[in-house]
Amino acid sequence: MHTSEFRPLDVERIRKDFPIFATEPPLAFLDNAASTQTPRPVVEAMDAYYDTYRSNIHRGIYRISEQATEEYERAREKVARLINAPRTRQIIFTRNTTESINLVAHSWGTANIRAGDEIVLTVMEHHSNLVPWQLLAQRTGAVLRFLEITDEGLLDFTQLRDLLTEKTKLVAMGHVSNVLGTINPIQSVIEAAHAVGAKVVVDAAQSVPHFHVDVQQLDCDFLAFSGHKMCGPTGIGVLYGQLELLEEMPPFLGGGSMIRAVERDVSTYADLPAKFEAGTPSIAEAIGLGHAADYITQANLAALHVHEQELLKYAHHRLKEIEGITIYGPSAPHQKAGVISFNIDGIHPHDVAGILDTHGVAIRAGHHCAQLLMKRFDVIATARASFYLYNTVEDVDRLYEGLCRAQKLMIRRR
Amino acid sequence: MNIYQEELLDHYENPSNYGTLPNPDISHEEDNPLCGDQIRMDLLIEDDKIKEVRFSGHGCTISQAAASMLTEMIEGKPLDEVKQITKDDILDMIGIPLGPVRIKCALLALKVLKAGAYGINCWPGEEDE
Numbered sequence: 001m002h003t004s005e006f007r008p009l010d011v012e013r014i015r016k017d018f019p020i021f022a023t024e025p026p027l028a029f030l031d032n033a034a035s036t037q038t039p040r041p042v043v044e045a046m047d048a049y050y051d052t053y054r055s056n057i058h059r060g061i062y063r064i065s066e067q068a069t070e071e072y073e074r075a076r077e078k079v080a081r082l083i084n085a086p087r088t089r090q091i092i093f094t095r096n097t098t099e100s101i102n103l104v105a106h107s108w109g110t111a112n113i114r115a116g117d118e119i120v121l122t123v124m125e126h127h128s129n130l131v132p133w134q135l136l137a138q139r140t141g142a143v144l145r146f147l148e149i150t151d152e153g154l155l156d157f158t159q160l161r162d163l164l165t166e167k168t169k170l171v172a173m174g175h176v177s178n179v180l181g182t183i184n185p186i187q188s189v190i191e192a193a194h195a196v197g198a199k200v201v202v203d204a205a206q207s208v209p210h211f212h213v214d215v216q217q218l219d220c221d222f223l224a225f226s227g228h229k230m231c232g233p234t235g236i237g238v239l240y241g242q243l244e245l246l247e248e249m250p251p252f253l254g255g256g257s258m259i260r261a262v263e264r265d266v267s268t269y270a271d272l273p274a275k276f277e278a279g280t281p282s283i284a285e286a287i288g289l290g291h292a293a294d295y296i297t298q299a300n301l302a303a304l305h306v307h308e309q310e311l312l313k314y315a316h317h318r319l320k321e322i323e324g325i326t327i328y329g330p331s332a333p334h335q336k337a338g339v340i341s342f343n344i345d346g347i348h349p350h351d352v353a354g355i356l357d358t359h360g361v362a363i364r365a366g367h368h369c370a371q372l373l374m375k376r377f378d379v380i381a382t383a384r385a386s387f388y389l390y391n392t393v394e395d396v397d398r399l400y401e402g403l404c405r406a407q408k409l410m411i412r413r414r
Numbered sequence: 415m416n417i418y419q420e421e422l423l424d425h426y427e428n429p430s431n432y433g434t435l436p437n438p439d440i441s442h443e444e445d446n447p448l449c450g451d452q453i454r455m456d457l458l459i460e461d462d463k464i465k466e467v468r469f470s471g472h473g474c475t476i477s478q479a480a481a482s483m484l485t486e487m488i489e490g491k492p493l494d495e496v497k498q499i500t501k502d503d504i505l506d507m508i509g510i511p512l513g514p515v516r517i518k519c520a521l522l523a524l525k526v527l528k529a530g531a532y533g534i535n536c537w538p539g540e541e542d543e
Contacts, residue, residue: 350449350474350519366449380450380472409423410475 007300009307014299015390017041028361028395033178033206033339033368033386035228038288042231045291046284056280058257072283075290076273082293083204083223084214085240089272092239092246093286097205098128100224100239101172103276104201105132107249108222109170112199115141117169120198122147122155122184123376124177127369129203133172142169149376153180153329160192168198175207179368179384180329181312181339183207190220199245205229209296209388210337211305215240227285232292236285239276246272253278296389304389308338311387311396315340318400322407328377338387341368344403347410349383355406361398419510425479430486433468442530443471446522448515451477455485455526462493474519476512481523483507488527497532499524501539 015021017039020029029037049071053064057072073088080088094100109132113119119133123146137144145163148156164171171193176183190200199221207213208223209230215223222245227236241249251258251269255278260268269275296304313333319325324345330336343349349365356363364384367374374380385399435441435456443454451473458466467489469481487507488496501521505512508520521538528534534541 348451348472348474350451350476350516354474354476354516 007303009299009303009389011307011390011392014039015392017295018390021390025360025398028391028398030385030387030391030395030399031362031364032229032388032391033384034364035234036209036231036388037390038233038292039231039295041295042233042288042291046233046288049284049287057283058274068283071287071290072281075286075293078290078293079238082297083208083240084216086216087243090240090243090246092241092273092276093281094224094237094239094276095235095282096226096228096237097203097224098132098237100222100237101129101201101203102132103239103252104222104224104241105136107252107276108199108245109133109136110139111248111250113140113142113169116167117142118145118165118167119143120145120147120163120168120171120173120193122149122173123372124149124153124155124180124182124370125172125174125372126178126203126205127371128205129172129174129201130372133170143167146372147173149182149373152331153177153182154335155182155184155189157188160189164192164196164198166196168193168196170199170201172201172203174203174205175213176204176210176337176339177329177370177373178206178339179341179370179373179382181336181341181386182330183335183337186220187218190218194219206337206339210301210308212301221245227289227292230289230292231295232289233282233285235282236289238289243272246276251275251278255279257281299389307389308387308391309333311391311393312336312338312340314393315385315387315396315399318396319403322400322403324407325403328382339384340386341382341384343379343382344407347406349381351410352383352403352406355409356399356402359398359402359405361395361402363399422475422479422508422510425482426475429469429478429482431468431482431489432470434470435466435468438468440530442526444522444526444529446473446477446518448518449474451519451522453477453481453523453526455481455523455530457527457531459493464488464491464493464496469523473522474516476508476516476519477522480504480508480520484523484527493531496527499538504538 018037053067055065055068057069076091077088080091193200201222202220204223204225208225221242223240228234258270258278326343328341353365366381438456439459440457445452453471456468467485524538
């Protein structure tokens with residue numbers, strides 16, 4: 001891409017694709033790290049499937065089933081292009097990031113992890129990239145080791161060299177923290193892990209929707225993300241894997257579609273990607289995800305990232321004015337994706353979110369499925385605002401104003 | 415109706431029966447793992463009645479105000495009468511509509527009370543499910 005061709009995001013035009021913002025005043029939706037809104041083109045693509053060619057895939061010998069199969073497989077091609085996967089069959093459709101990671105833990109993990117092997121995680125992992133490894137460790141006798149973080153919410157790399165040894169068989173790590181927004185330098189972790197012969201699983205749920213992720217450049221072994229955090233529907237996720245790993249791995253779920261030939265006691269399995277897609281998949285949702293990939297690509301991921309960085313900088317600037325606020329995570333916006341977690345002295349985050357809700361501002365409050373991180377910062381919960389391509393400076397202003405009102409309401413008599 | 419109405423805020427800022435009892439007959443504490451709200455209830459029982467009650471803990475406005483209001487409701491009442499308090503009684507007492515997440519905040523105090531006094535270990539309203 002030539003820098004001269006860079007066009008900023010046309011937010012006004014983008015917002016017209018989202019009927020949820022048509023009210024006056026519009027909803028200030030700032031919970032995008034949890035789930036994003038769905039644009040009309042994605043909904044229309046799914047409607048078209050239901051209205052005009054609804055049928056099962058890979059089996060029907062009739063026109064609309066063939067069309068459904070083609071659209072489902074076209075979605076896989078779109079997703080492969082989005083993350084620059086070398087081959088389309090390296091894209092496995094799952095329900096979500098969580099299922100993708102569980103697939104690796106069960107299939108690759110059970111075949112490759114033995115007692116005494118070590119799995120390296122970080123304390124900023126979402127539970128979806130922690131609990132599957134705890135379960136695997138309990139099944140196999142493997143040991144979990146944790147990379148700590150600094151007070152700024154950055155990975156402590158001085159520790160990495162000691163953690164990675166010939167015992168390390170796997171490193172599982174988030175690309176972007178869903179709480180702190182920290183963009184982890186995973187490429188150097190992947191290099192260091194490969195140097196000791198370990199495989200790397202990247203939880204990309206918070207990165208693929210927000211900037212260009214290139215699996216060949218990263219050279220990761222597995223990468224997982226969800227459709228519903230990138231303008232797609234719920235119920236569809238992706239697992240990317242290195243071809244030779246996916247080919248060697250035993251199936252995860254057994255059933256229809258994933259077999260080649262079935263005998264009474266044994267079966268042989270289908271080639272990739274069908275081997276890992278047992279049963280009728282989420283067809284409409286996969287088609288929707290394909291169109292969501294198109295949507296964010298056409299909006300331009302580079303421009304989207306710049307837009308989020310600008311909102312983040314502005315939000316930092318405004319929120320810092322609030323008395324008694326603590327903002328968690330890196331202070332340098334370039335180390336951080338569009339997520340801002342905070343607490344205000346004397347106000348429980350639930351109350352912060354509850355009061356903002358009465359002003360039409362939707363944020364998240366809680367532990368964000370990252371209890372290790374909450375313990376690390378010695379908090380029970382935080383409030384979190386997170387941005388996407390349709391958010392505006394006005395959304396941030398309304399967040400700020402809502403927080404000022406919350407403060408006035410809750411700390412008025414102290 | 416605003417979730418942050420005066421009555422709730424008053425209970426939050428100046429809770430009734432806040433604190434602990436030195437020698438309680440019943441003392442029980444629980445938290446709501448979803449949001450970290452935490453409540454402890456101390457009861458002094460005399461003639462099968464709640465002679466004194468104190469609560470302590472931390473959390474959002476709804477959880478703490480509901481606990482404060484519940485202590486006012488049960489003080490001096492017979493134990494078997496208190497046992498009959500339901501989820502709907504608490505929601506009536508709060509007096510504002512609550513979503514599914516914040517209903518748990520409102521019900522935590524009653525859950526702690528019922529677990530401590532009667533060994534009922536489930537969320538109010540989910541007894542028969």
